[in-house]
Amino acid sequence: MDTDGDPVAGVLEHAYRDEWSAVVATLARRLGDLQAAEDAAAEAFAAAARVWARDGTPPNPGGWLMTTAWRKAVDQLRGNRAIAVDPQQFPGTGAASASDAPPVTVGGDDQLGLVFACCHPALALEVRVALTLRFVAGLTTRQIAAAFVLPEATLAQRLVRAKRKISESGIRFEVPGPDALAGRLDGVHAVVYLVFNEGYAASGGEQLIHADLCEEAIWLGRLLHRLLPEDTETAGLVALMLLHHSRAAARQDPDGGAVLLADQDRARWDAALIADGTAILDAAVARRRPGPYQIEAAIAALHAAADSFEATDWPQIAALYGTLARLSPSPVVEVNRAVAVGMADGPHAGLAILEPVLASGALTGYAPLHAAHADLLERAGLAAEASAAWARAERAMGNAALQRELHRRRAATAGSELGSRRGEPAVVRYKNFPTGVETSGLGP
């Protein structure tokens, strides 16, 4: 993130972070203590900087780092305790095995254990996000704070408390058992997707896109996918993020304004990301274990495959939203379904689906609901109602770039002839997130 676009520096930085994260994961699992793992890793990396500069890089740098970190961790443990190390509290450090040889890593279990610990449901969601970005993705506290527009001290405090909770309350660095795995994996997906969403369309502030956050989320998703290749929803999530991210270059105009899906220059969509995402999705779907992320990815793939907004397979998208509504019903799904049906079957059909959502008052503060409503009303020829709905959308929107776009739409509606903007609906991007965090509703 600090590399200013230099690809070599970027690769090096990620390699450094991968190595650091792997060391932390292995130590944390053995010690049951993230703080101790972090301290030992920091000392090992500092030692590497000194010793390798003097003696040259060792043949197995990863092994050197792991051994050094483990030694430092064990020394610290012994030094800290006047009484004998309790093997039950610290498996692997009892008298019999507290040798200086580092623990043997079993495949990706250490990394998975770290992921599941950081995403444990006993931790608040914002805590899980901070932990995952810090210890799995290896971002610094400063980088995370900047990404979420939080004071660094707040984030540092959040991490300190979180590490303490993990070790004192006995959260283990293990993959959950078969009964709990699906539910816990849902939680991990939610964290990754939250990070992606924040990068995709920031919930506040001036800037629309934080591409580095999207890339971190995609990296996390790919890591999970590599470690859990059989899990189709993980694959679906990766595909979904790739497909959304493929539109990044087209979603903003040179002034940082938001460009709606209908208006985007599709030549600027990243074909490689589309191909990658589609391939991952196809492989997942072939395993015949459907789920919400795969459906959302399929919808995104249909958009990606279309030459233009008008040429998009809207009936198929509407059908997919119907399936999604059955699998994972929510008012947000209904809003998206209304938009798709509005395209496939006309604005009145779309309005009919939106009616119950509006009547329930469930999403009053959700800008995409009002944007979708406004667009359907406009296309149905109800300009005054549409203008009022655009105003509601603008008021509800937290992101300044999107707010400006909503304002522009309202002004255009107020001043235009009926029907002059037909054919440019606001497509609401689905966001499968329960706590109502705002996101872009407008098309991209």
Next chain:
Amino acid sequence: MKYALLIYSAPDTSERPYAEAREAWVDYARAVKEAGILLGVEQLAETDTATSVRVRGGQRLLTDGPFLETKEHLGGFFLIDVPDLDTALDWAARMPHAASGTAEVRAVRTGMAWQAVLG
């Protein structure tokens, strides 16, 4: 690891008849005992029979009632010994009152100086 499972419930929200609730707690206690994880358990007298004690400026002050007036009252606790938080959470979720009340799960600290004195 040792955990305290603190039982919080609002007095009038249980939908079950008293006898049924009592049976459910007997079954739960038996399950905990049979799992070999029970360290201790107590049920407390009703919150409105509590007396709160403070000493301020050398004066002993008594309040008629609990420390905090809350909707859900502390009714008792289990002390259990299980490997990790997930196991403790599973046992907490099985408590008969969990559907209408709350079980607070907190690890018990060990190795404290005051414990050395107790031998």
